[in-house]
Structure formats: structure tokens, C-alpha cells
Amino acid sequence: MAPTPASEKGKVDCLVVGSGPAGLMMANWLSRLGVKTRIIDKRGTKIFNGQADGLQSRTLEIMDSFGFAHRVWRESNHMLEINLWNPDPQGNLFRSDKIPDTIPNISRFQQVVLHQGRIERFFLDSIAEYSDIRVERGVLPETMDFDESKAEDNDAYPIKVQLRHLSEEEATPKQSATSANGAAMQDGLFRSNLSGDDSEDLLNMSRLNDKAGSTETLEAKYVVGCDGAHSWVRSWCGFSLRGEQTDYVWGVLDIIPITDFPDIRMRCAIHSASSGSLMIIPRENKLVRLYIQLTTTEKIGSEGTRIDRSKINPDVILGSAQRILHPYKLTYRYCDWWTGYQIGQRVGDDFSLRERIFLAGDAVHTHSPKAGQGMNVSMQDTYNLGWKIGAVINGTCDRTILKTYQSERRRIAQNLIDFDHRFSRMFSGRPAKDVMDEEGISMAEFKDAFEKGNMFASGLAVDYGKSMIVAKEGSAEDQGDGTEVMGSSGADQGAHSNQSLATGIKLGMRMPSFKVLNQSDARPWHLQELLKSNGRWRVIVFAGNILNPNQMRRIEHLGAQFNSLESFIRRYTPDSQPIDGVIEVLAIHSSSRKSVDVFALPAIFRPFSPTEGWDYAKICVDDESYHEGHGEAYKNYGIDHEKGCAVIVRPDQYVSWVGEVDDYAMMDRFFAGCLQKQKKPHIGSIDAPERMFGGKDTSQKVDSTAADIEVMEGTVDGGPNAAL
Numbered sequence: 001m002a003p004t005p006a007s008e009k010g011k012v013d014c015l016v017v018g019s020g021p022a023g024l025m026m027a028n029w030l031s032r033l034g035v036k037t038r039i040i041d042k043r044g045t046k047i048f049n050g051q052a053d054g055l056q057s058r059t060l061e062i063m064d065s066f067g068f069a070h071r072v073w074r075e076s077n078h079m080l081e082i083n084l085w086n087p088d089p090q091g092n093l094f095r096s097d098k099i100p101d102t103i104p105n106i107s108r109f110q111q112v113v114l115h116q117g118r119i120e121r122f123f124l125d126s127i128a129e130y131s132d133i134r135v136e137r138g139v140l141p142e143t144m145d146f147d148e149s150k151a152e153d154n155d156a157y158p159i160k161v162q163l164r165h166l167s168e169e170e171a172t173p174k175q176s177a178t179s180a181n182g183a184a185m186q187d188g189l190f191r192s193n194l195s196g197d198d199s200e201d202l203l204n205m206s207r208l209n210d211k212a213g214s215t216e217t218l219e220a221k222y223v224v225g226c227d228g229a230h231s232w233v234r235s236w237c238g239f240s241l242r243g244e245q246t247d248y249v250w251g252v253l254d255i256i257p258i259t260d261f262p263d264i265r266m267r268c269a270i271h272s273a274s275s276g277s278l279m280i281i282p283r284e285n286k287l288v289r290l291y292i293q294l295t296t297t298e299k300i301g302s303e304g305t306r307i308d309r310s311k312i313n314p315d316v317i318l319g320s321a322q323r324i325l326h327p328y329k330l331t332y333r334y335c336d337w338w339t340g341y342q343i344g345q346r347v348g349d350d351f352s353l354r355e356r357i358f359l360a361g362d363a364v365h366t367h368s369p370k371a372g373q374g375m376n377v378s379m380q381d382t383y384n385l386g387w388k389i390g391a392v393i394n395g396t397c398d399r400t401i402l403k404t405y406q407s408e409r410r411r412i413a414q415n416l417i418d419f420d421h422r423f424s425r426m427f428s429g430r431p432a433k434d435v436m437d438e439e440g441i442s443m444a445e446f447k448d449a450f451e452k453g454n455m456f457a458s459g460l461a462v463d464y465g466k467s468m469i470v471a472k473e474g475s476a477e478d479q480g481d482g483t484e485v486m487g488s489s490g491a492d493q494g495a496h497s498n499q500s501l502a503t504g505i506k507l508g509m510r511m512p513s514f515k516v517l518n519q520s521d522a523r524p525w526h527l528q529e530l531l532k533s534n535g536r537w538r539v540i541v542f543a544g545n546i547l548n549p550n551q552m553r554r555i556e557h558l559g560a561q562f563n564s565l566e567s568f569i570r571r572y573t574p575d576s577q578p579i580d581g582v583i584e585v586l587a588i589h590s591s592s593r594k595s596v597d598v599f600a601l602p603a604i605f606r607p608f609s610p611t612e613g614w615d616y617a618k619i620c621v622d623d624e625s626y627h628e629g630h631g632e633a634y635k636n637y638g639i640d641h642e643k644g645c646a647v648i649v650r651p652d653q654y655v656s657w658v659g660e661v662d663d664y665a666m667m668d669r670f671f672a673g674c675l676q677k678q679k680k681p682h683i684g685s686i687d688a689p690e691r692m693f694g695g696k697d698t699s700q701k702v703d704s705t706a707a708d709i710e711v712m713e714g715t716v717d718g719g720p721n722a723a724l
Contacts, residue, residue, distance in 0.1 A: 011157055011219045012038050013393050017233050018226035019043075019135040021116070022361030022378035024123035026224050028066060029386025031131035033535045035393050038218070039133060042140035042227075044168050053114060053283060054079075057107035058459025058510065059376045062383050065533040065653065068122045069109070076112035077284045083268045084447060091273035093325070097447060101267055103454050108513060108526055111458070113283050116375065138166040142215065144223070144236050151354040154392070154399065157219035158356060165214050222389055224358045226382065231363035237353045241366065243346030243417060249294045251317030251340045255332040257288050261325055264288060271441070275323040287336055292321045294340070312340040345417040351410050355402035358385060365413040367420040376459055377416055381409050387535055387651040394535075396572060396582050398676050401469060407480030408464045414481070419456050423449060464508040464654055468674045471495045471648075471657040472507045479508075495670035497658045501645035502542070503638030511540075511653050515631030516588050517623050520598045520616040524625040527588075527633065530617070531653050536584045537671075541605075541661060542634065543589040544644030546596060551642065554662045555587075559602020561664045563686060568668045569604075572675040573682035579607050581682075582675070586618050590634050590641040593623040603687030 014030055016023045019041035030037040055063075055072060063069040079101040086096045102110040127133050143162040150158035225233025229241075257264055265288075268280040276293030283289055294317065314335055322330050348364030361378030385405045391397035455461050465479025466472035471494060476485050497507055504512065513528035531538060546552045562569055562585060573582045587605040589596065598606065598619055606614045622641075624630040634641050648657040648670060657670045 010217065012036050013220070014038075014222045014224060014389060015040070015159075015161060015218060015220040016224045016226060017041075017141060018228060018231075018361075018363075019120075019137070020226060020228065020361065020378070021119060021123070021375045022382045023224070023226035024120055024127070024135075025379040026226060026360070026382035026386050027133050027135075028123055028127050029382070029533070030390055031127045031129075031133050032066075032533065033387070033390030033394060034131075035390050037131070037133050038136065040136045040139040040141075040163065042138065042166065044138050044166075053116060053281070053289060054375070055112050055114065055119070056373075056376045056457060056459045057102060057109045057111065058462070059379060060109035060112070061107060061510070061513075061528055061653070062379070062533070063122075064109075064529070065531060066126055067532075068126050071122050072112065072114055072119065073109070075118060075284060076114035077282055079111040079113060079267050079281075081266055083263045083266045085263070085268055085270040087271065087273035093270070093272065093328070095263065099447070099451060101454075102458060106455070106458060106460055108528075113281055113289075115284065119375075138168065139163050140166070141232060141236075144233075146353070146357065148354055151356050152399065154395075157221055159220045159223050161218045161220060161223065163216050163218055165216075221393065222356055222358070224360060224382070224385065224389075225363050226360050226378070227363055229362040229366045231359065233357065234348065234359050234363050237350070237357060237359070239348055239350045239353075239359065239364075241346035241348055241364070243366075244344060249312075249340065249342050251292045251294050251312060251320065251338065253290045253292065253314060253317050253321070253332075253338050254283070254287055254336040255290070256286050256334045256336075257290075257330060257332055259325075259328060259330045261328040261330065269446075270324060271446075272324040272326075275326070276320060278321060278324045290317075290321055292317050292324065294320050314338045345421050347410070347413045347417050351406035352402070355399060355405075358389075358405065360385060360409075364410075365416060367417060373416055373420070373457060377412065380412075380459060380462070383533075383652055384409055387533070390535055391651075395574075395678070396535075396676055397674060401674055403483065403485045404464075404467045404469055404480075407467060407476070407483050407485040410481040411465065411479075412462060415456070419453060423453055460510065462509065462654075463506070466508075468494070469650060469656055470508045470654070471497045471670055473497075494673050495657055495659075495666050498645075498660065499658055501639065501660065502647060502658050505637050505639075505647055505655055505658060507655050507658060509655060511647070511649050511655055512636070514633040514636045515625070515628065516620040516633050517593055517625055517631075518617065519589075519593060519596065519619040519621050522593065522626065524628045524631070525620070527620075528653065530586060530620075531649060533651065533653075535651050536580065536582065537651060537656075537675075538647075538649040539583060539585045539667060540647045540649060541585065541587045542637070542639050542644035542646065543587050543601070544640065544661060545591050545642045546589045546600065547591045548642065551644070552600075556602060558662045558664060559604050562604040563602065565683065568671045568675075570682045571677055572671060574678045575680040575682050575684065577682065578609070579604075579682055579684065579686045580615075580618075583671070584618070586620070588620045588622060588633065590622045590644065593621040596621070607686040 013036040016026050016037060016039040019039055023039055023041070027037055027039045055076070060069050060072065063072060082099050082101050083095055084097040084099070085093050088094050124135065140163070141161050142164040145160045147158040150156035223233065225231050227233055264280065265282045266280070267282065268278075270278040270280070272278075278293065279291040281289040281291070294312070317338060317340070318331070345367045346365070348359060351364050352358045360381035362374065365377065367373065388397065388401050388405060392399050392402060464470050466474055466476040467480065467485040472479065473496075477483065499507055511528065511531060513526045515524045515526055517524050541555070541558065543555050544551050546555055561567060564570075569579065569583050569585070573579060585604050587601055589601075598616060601619055605619050606616060608614055622631065622633040639645055644661040646659055646661050646663065646667065647655060648667065650656050657667070659666050
């Protein structure tokens with residue numbers, strides 16, 4: 001990386017506050033997009049055990065798009081089944097049911113669990129592979145100023161932050177010294193909602209020990225607060241979390257259990273007759289996480305809602321677990337980590353200040369951890385935001401697109417709070433003794449809620465509303481969080497979709513994945529594997545049956561429009577980038593792979609590089625593979641095999657538009673509503689192999705079978721790419 005000019009020192013495009021999973025996801029995006037970024041965290045370098053551990057299907061899809069899901073998959077414990085344990089009429093525990101942990105066939109990944117420290121390590125390695133961004137630990141913001149008059153100036157640095165650097169001692173949270181048997185233990189109470197915010201205490205301590213060079217001033221274009229439930233950034237903005245705390249208090253133990261309980265290596269939801277509830281999460285390396293209901297605040301805490309954390313310790317938590325599991329025995333010799341928390345559901349009233357200062361993760365939504373949503377939803381917040389900030393900084397999108405972050409993610413947070421409100425109360429409630437027991441929880445209803453909640457918990461039910469980047473019908477305000485997000489084009493002038501052309505590809509939802517074959521080498525790929533998180537939009541052309549001459553003419557005409565010097569692909573792509581640098585075009589046809597040549601399709605689907613030749617990765621076919629069966633993509637996507645359709649997919653893999661395969665005008669209208677016209681649009685050639693082949697354009701070659709069909713139909717007029 002080139003040295004930073006003196007005029008740019010002390011300036012950064014984006015400052016990320018907090019290096020938990022949400023902050024690391026943000027930094028990971030920005031590392032891919034070449035955005036000058038700093039990420040800070042008030043905690044020191046010491047790695048703490050425990051914290052979040054569950055990774056849902058959608059999160060693993062996202063990690064795969066960044067190239068490291070395989071590391072998680074290999075090290076994690078896979079969650080395949082949930083066992084439900086309930087009291088019989090005599091109050092004795094029995095296994096009442098077994099259900100799948102992840103709904104079968106909704107994703108190529110299932111839920112897994114893995115220590116948060118390992119997850120963060122994978123992010124750090126990914127960031128380091130693409131940039132020089134490093135987490136700066138023991139650093140926190142002390143003051144911040146925001147010049148709102150410069151908020152709409154793309155080139156301005158309207159935010160000034162004074163950062164304070166802590167000593168190692170100041171940055172290291174105090175921990176419980178030892179367990180009952182003298183072994184060292186780690187706890188997470190300093191992060192729990194049972195503890196208050198310690199940022200001001202840290203700042204005061206550091207000021208008392210102030211040394212030269214312990215502060216610095218930084219100018220930033222954007223700030224993203226990923227600094228947890230006690231967020232300093234949220235407090236500075238004057239925003240609040242709205243919601244409620246319950247009387248339910250839970251403890252968490254990560255232990256290697258010694259027990260005669262038969263399902264200790266299965267995820268279990270256990271309701272005892274009168275001693276509370278327990279969830280078992282089997283983890284890697286023989287560890288098991290226990291979420292254990294303790295009691296209510298009136299019984300364990302002082303007056304009000306704040307609990308005396310000194311009354312919660314591993315022995316208290318274990319005692320509750322033993323009572324719930326009776327008559328089964330439970331103890332341990334090794335405890336890896338423990339914490340306690342009070343169930344509450346709260347969501348932020350605002351997710352951004354003038355689309356310059358943003359909040360994500362626990363800074364804008366808090367809830368119970370038993371549904372396995374906290375870390376997942378937090379990472380998906382910044383997965384939604386990262387590419388948008390990157391696109392604005394890099395000049396490919398107008399700032400208006402940043403309004404969609406709050407509209408999309410605040411609505412998801414509200415849905416999460418509603419889900420967790422119902423789920424946590426059913427989990428913490430007393431089982432009904434009989435059908436006349438109105439105060440108790442029906443175990444049949446609990447099972448139904450568990451099963452229905454699995455789709456939501458997987459992250460695959462996320463459904464973004466109409467906006468400038470989702471061409472749905474209806475009201476953008478009603479489908480979002482009530483804010484206006486249509487951009488400069490307006491609701492009436494925006495692009496219109498035709499959802500009926502692809503009934504299995506839902507507008508506003510993530511692009512589902514089925515296997516297709518690469519046309520050039522017959523290798524099967526999940527379609528999602530082709531949608532890497534690199535900031536590119538995709539136009540996926542489901543080309544239909546290209547052996548039909550009429551259909552082939554449609555695709556040729558579309559290719560000519562794409563390749564025109566006036567095309568929207570060139571208009572929004574800087575001349576410094578390759579033709580697919582902003583909008584990548586992929587083709588998936590439904591003809592027999594053996595009857596089609598890779599050069600049958602227009603050159604836009606296989607752009608040419610003088611140094612690397614043709615790109616063979618962008619043309620696929622819905623056909624049967626030699627070893628892995630038929631993906632039946634067209635069938636599963638609900639697309640007509642003959643006529644096909646076209647789909648626009650956002651850089652975060654969510655579906656923006658569905659329309660006719662050759663509706664270039666509507667595609668053009670869609671991109672006009674969200675992309676920024678380049679001062680120097682791309683004008684380079686994408687189909688100039690004559691420089692390499694002595695004037696002979698090999699793109700004119702087609703498979704003899706396809707050519708013979710066109711000769712019989714009388715349609716050959718200079719080759720399939722003549723229109724180009």
C-alpha cells in the first residue's frame with residue numbers, strides 16, 4: 001500500500017468502534033472494497049472465552065461469500081437435532097419429542113456452534129488478507145464533534161473524534177479469580193446487562209494516569225458504533241433503546257459435564273415441573289453450554305430491576321441446573337466460562353444520525369441469547385451496511401442508499417424483539433399442569449413455537465421491503481420501519497418487477513442456492529458460491545433454451561445492449577475498473593450442456609482480458625452433473641425452462657428485481673435509481689481476442705449441433721455474436 005500523504009494523515013473514511021463480530025464484519029467488508037478504515041476497541045488484547053457461539057444458516061452463507069465458512073464448518077459442533085424434555089403428570093422429566101435443529105433443505109448449511117474467539121480469528125485473518133486494517137485494542141472515543149452542515153458533502157470529513165489510548169491494565173476487565181477447586185475461571189459479567197457501562201470509569205482512570213501521546217484526534221467521513229449494549233456512540237448521539245426488562249434471570253455455564261443425563265450431547269430444551277427451565281448446547285472440544293433459569297429479580301436481587309451480581313456465581317448457577325435436571329446428576333471439574341443476564345427486549349429508536357454515524361448490533365437491539373440470534377443478527381446488520389458505505393465512498397452509489405440501512409435493519413430488529421418476547425416467555429414459563437391450567441405454558445404450543453421459530457432463527461426469513469434497491473410493489477414505508485427510502489427516482493418512476501417469472505426467487509430475500517454446472521468444464525457449483533462478497537451487483541440472466549432460435553436471438557440482442565458504449569454497465573463502471581467491476585453479468589441456460597459451446601453466448605458473459613484470456617466462470621447450465629445429480633435450478637426457482645427471466649441481485653445477495661430476460665429498459669431504470677453515473681465510464685473492449693489470435697475472433701465458434709439447428713431454421717446470419 002502506498003504511503004499516506006501528509007494531508008491525509010489523521011483522516012479516515014470509516015471509523016469502526018467495537019471489534020466484536022459486528023465490528024469485524026464491517027471491517028471485513030471495507031477491506032474488500034479498499035476503504036481506508038480504522039477499528040478500535042476499549043478492551044485489551046486478552047482473549048476471553050465464552051460469549052456468543054451459535055452460527056445460523058444465513059450467517060454461514062455470508063461467511064462462505066467471504067471465503068472462510070469452511071474453517072468454521074470444520075472446527076464447529078454441528079447442531080442436527082433438538083430434544084424436548086418436559087414433566088409428566090407426576091412431575092418427572094421425560095423426553096417428549098425430537099425435531100430437526102435446522103429445517104431440512106432450506107440452506108446448504110445447518111446451525112453450528114463455535115467459540116466466539118475462533119470466529120473473530122477467522123475474521124481477523126480475512127481482513128489481513130485484503131488490507132492493512134488491524135484492530136487497535138485499548139482505544140476508545142473520548143469526545144466527538146459532528147459538523148452536520150457538511151453531512152451531504154461526499155468529500156467532507158464532518159466527524160472529529162478524540163481517541164484515548166488505555167494502558168494494558170486499564171483495558172483488561174476484572175475477572176473472577178478462581179473456582180471452588182482453585183482453577184482459573186473467566187466470566188462475561190463485564191459484558192452482561194447485569195453490569196453498568198464502564199467507559200466513563202476507564203476514561204477517568206486513564207486521565208488520572210495521563211501520559212504524553214495517550215490521545216489523538218481523528219477526522220472521519222463515517223463512524224459505525226458496534227460497541228455493544230452500553231454503546232458510547234449511541235449515548236453520544238442521544239439515542240435510546242426502547243423496550244422492557246423482565247423478571248427472568250438466567251445463568252450460563254460452559255463446562256465439561258460429568259452427568260448421567262442421556263442427551264447431554266444434543267441440543268435440549270428442558271422444562272421442569274417447578275424448578276425452572278434449562279437449555280443444553282453441545283459445543284466443540286467436549287464442552288457443553290448450559291443456559292439455566294435462576295429465579296426472578298425479586299428473589300435474587302435488590303429492589304428495582306438491577307440485580308446484585310455478587311449473588312450470581314458458578315455454584316449458584318450449577319445448583320439451579322441440578323434442581324432442574326433432577327433426578328439426573330450433574331457436576332463438573334472444568335468450567336471454561338460463565339455469566340449471568342436478565343432477559344429483556346429493547347430496540348433503538350434510531351439507527352443512524354444523518355447517515356454519517358451508524359449503530360449496529362447490540363448497540364441498537366438487545367434480547368435473550370437462547371434463540372441464537374444476537375451475534376448472527378449483529379453481523380447481518382453490518383453485512384447490510386458495509387457494502388453501502390463502501391459504494392458511497394468509492395463513488396458508485398449516491399448517499400441516498402444509506403437510508404435503506406435503518407429501514408431494512410430496524411424492521412428486522414423489531415421482528416427479532418417480537419420473536420424473542422414470545423419465545424423467551426414460553427421458555428421461562430412454568431409448564432401447564434393440565435388443559436385447565438391457564439397460567440402455565442402449553443408444551444404443545446411451545447413445540448409449535450420452536451418449530452416455527454426455526455425459520456426465523458435461521459436468518460433465511462429476512463425480507464427487505466420496497467426501496468430504491470428492492471423493486472417491490474406496495475408501500476416502502478409500510479414494508480420498512482416507516483422511513484422514506486425510494487431515492488431520487490421516486491416510487492412512481494422506479495423499476496417494476498414481475499415476481500411471477502421466478503416464483504422461487506423472492507424479491508427482498510436472499511438469493512436461494514441450487515446447483516448449476518459450469519458450461520466450460522462441467523463442474524457443479526451452488527449458485528451462491530458464484531456470488532462472492534466483493535461489492536459487485538449481479539445481473540443473472542436465466543437464458544432459457546438457447547437452442548431455440550427465437551430465444552437465442554433475444555439473448556444476442558440483450559448482449560448487444562449490454563456491450564453498447566451507451567449501456568448502463570459501462571455508464572456506472574469507472575474506466576479504471578474491468579467491465580464487470582460494478583455490475584457482473586452471469587448466464588444460466590437450460591439447454592443440454594453437451595449441445596452448447598461456451599462461445600455460443602455473447603461476449604459480455606465471458607469478458608476478455610489480454611493477460612488472462614476469456615473468463616469461463618460466468619456461463620452455467622441447469623443440467624445433470626456426472627457425480628452430484630441434477631440441481632433442477634429452473635424448477636426450484638420457478639422459472640420457465642424455455643423463456644427464462646433476468647434477476648438483479650445486490651452485493652449482499654438479496655434480490656432487487658425480477659423481469660423478462662431481455663427487459664433491458666427496466667434493468668436500466670432500476671440501476672438509474674441507485675447507482676452513480678461515472679465521470680469516466682468504462683469504454684474498454686470486452687471482446688477483442690484478435691490481439692491474441694492474429695485477427696481471428698474465436699468468439700464466432702459455436703457447437704456444430706447448435707449451428708446445424710440454426711441452419712435448418714434459416715437463422716444463421718454471421719454467427720451468434722454478429723450483433724456485437
